[in-house]
Each structure stands twice: as structure tokens, then as C-alpha cells.
């Protein structure tokens with residue numbers, strides 16, 4: 001049997017380890033709940049892999065907020081929006097006019113969704129921060145002030161999605177932009193994946209996107225300049241070992257984006273997708289812990305631009321695609337990956 005190149009083989013093995021709930025970081029073999037003793041701890045305080053797959057940095061404060069000790073770098077674009085890894089800066093919350101555009105962001109309670117909600121408010125939008133994690137949605141919306149509405153909704157539940165749209169309309173009276181960001185990068189052992197695991201991955205990563213588009217469609221048709229931005233992934237563009245269901249679902253998001261763009265163009269609704277590469281969110285770090293043995297520098301070496309992406313790198317592109325500056329763009333997928341996808345093909 002022909003062996004794949006060593007680097008690819010290691011990625012497959014690590015992804016399979018992640019699917020079994022184990023992983024390695026900087027050479028340590030870890031299981032969920034294990035304490036990390038790595039070089040990041042010097043800067044970020046203790047890190048712990050939580051039961052929900054996320055990494056908790058630093059000390060957990062009453063109310064669930066984390067006190068972060070991560071060293072920040074001058075010029076880091078994240079500094080414009082954050083006070084650490086998770087806390088939004090209140091200074092980003094600009095005054096939103098009561099008739100300003102409204103963006104609904106799913107998965108807005110952390111990571112890319114949090115940064116996107118923040119960027120929309122900074123751009124003068126009102127924003128609905130929707131997430132199945134009620135605490136996350138409340139934390140983000142609370143930091144953004146009256147321009148933001150937290151809504152608890154699981155995108156795998158049709159009734160909850162319909163209620164999410166109803167809550168947005170009750171509070172703000174309109175929806176101009178829908179950002180389908182909520183998603184879960186499921187790790188698979190594709191030769192062994194069960195029907196249930198396959199179905200649940202597609203349920204959140206693909207069907208959830210369709211469900212939110214369908215629910216928001218009537219409100220979008222009433223907007224003077226409506227737009228949908230779906231968050232796909234580099235995995236859906238290039239394929240990714242150890243993530244068959246996720247890659248298939250994210251490729252499906254690109255197909256859904258194209259179909260809706262054509263179907264909804266007569267109603268003036270633009271539909272585009274963003275495919276992020278390696279973006280350093282808390283969710284990403286958890287997955288890296290679970291799936292990779294290697295240091296950040298190892299991952300950075302896959303990126304021609306020499307660094308991992310920030311959530312703000314993606315959020316800025318989402319806000320652009322929602323804006324009138326993108327008025328003649330529809331059905332497209334913009335890859336935001338520092339060149340990683342192009343390098344993978346060369």
C-alpha cells in the first residue's frame with residue numbers, strides 16, 4: 001500500500017486521535033480535562049480543555065468571565081476589539097441609530113461570531129447575537145450595549161430558529177444581514193463514522209445554515225439592501241484529512257450559497273460565503289489541542305503569510321460582503337487564509 005507523505009499521515013493520525021477525544025500539545029498526550037503544561041502557560045495562565053471542547057485560559061471569574069493573562073503584541077489587529085482573548089472592548093460599541101441596519105449573527109457568543117458582531121456594531125449596525133450558548137450570547141451582547149440583542153437559539157432546531165428571527169424582529173423591526181457562522185468542526189474517522197455522527201455534523205454545519213436562511217428570508221426581502229454571508233471553511237474548498245463530514249458540509253455551504261445567490265438575486269438578496277483558513281479562536285485552540293501534536297509555529301509554517309488569522313481578519317471581510325461596497329458581488333466564496341489554500345495546491 002502506498003503511504004501518504006509523513007506530514008499528511010501525521011495530520012490524519014492526529015485528527016483520528018481527536019475524534020477519540022485525545023490529543024497532543026507540544027508533545028504532551030492529553031485527554032479532555034487535562035491540565036496543560038506548555039510554553040503558552042507562561043503567557044496565558046493555566047489552560048484547561050473543557051468538556052465542551054473549548055480551552056479555558058486564565059482564572060475563571062464569578063459570572064463565568066475569564067481573566068486573561070495572554071501577552072499581547074503591539075499592532076495585533078485583535079487589540080482594536082479585545083481586552084484579551086474573550087472580552088470585547090466597550091469602546092468598540094458605537095452609537096447605533098434606531099433605524100440603522102440590523103445584522104443577525106449565529107454563533108455570535110464566541111470566536112469569529114463574537115468578532116463579527118463587534119465589527120458590525122463598530123460599523124454602525126445593530127446586531128443580534130444568537131448562540132445556543134446563552135452565557136456567551138449574553139456576555140457578547142452585554143459588552144456591546146444597547147445596539148446588541150442576545151438570543152439563545154440552537155440552529156439545529158427549526159422552532160428555535162424561527163423564534164430567533166421573531167425575537168430579532170420584535171426588538172429591532174428588521175433584518176438586513178444574516179451571518180450564518182455557527183458551526184462545529186467535527187473530527188471523523190471516515191472509514192468508521194456512524195450514520196448518527198455523520199448526520200449530526202451535517203445537521204449543524206449545513207442544514208442549520210439552510211434553516212436560518214429560510215427563516216430570515218421574509219425579513220430579508222423587506223430590507224433595502226439585504227445580504228447573507230455564510231461561513232464555510234478552507235476544509236470545504238480543499239478537503240481536510242480527518243474531517244470528512246465537516247469538509248462535505250462546508251463544501252455544501254458553498255453550493256447552497258451559489259444556489260441561493262441565483263434564486264434570491266431577483267429579490268435583491270446577495271448571498272456570499274467566507275472560507276476561513278487557520279483562525280486563532282478559542283474553539284480553534286481547543287481543536288488544535290485535541291488534534292495536533294505541534295506548536296503554533298508548525299501551523300504557521302503552512303501559511304505563506306507566516307501567521308495564523310485573527311477573528312478580526314475574517315470579521316472585516318464579512319462586514320465588507322454585507323456592505324454596499326459589495327453591491328455587485330453574489331454567489332462568491334472569499335477564502336481568508338493568508339494563502340494557505342493556494343500553498344496546499346503548489
Ligand SMILES: NC(=O)c1ccc[n+]([C@@H]2O[C@H](COP(=O)([O-])OP(=O)(O)OC[C@H]3O[C@@H](n4cnc5c(N)ncnc54)[C@H](O)[C@@H]3O)[C@@H](O)[C@H]2O)c1
Pocket residue numbers: 106107108109110111112113130131132133136153154155156181182183184185204208231232233234275276277278279280281282283284
Ligand atoms: N477558527 C477557525 O480556524 C475556522 C476555520 C474555518 C471555518 N471556521 C468556521 O467558523 C465558524 C466559527 O468558528 P469558531 O472558530 O469561531 O468556533 P467557536 O467554537 O469559537 O464558535 C462557534 C460558536 O457557535 C456556537 N454554536 C455551535 N453550534 C451551534 C448550534 N447548533 N446552534 C447555535 N450556535 C452554535 C457555539 O456555541 C460557539 O459560540 C464555524 O462555522 C467554523 O466551522 C472556523
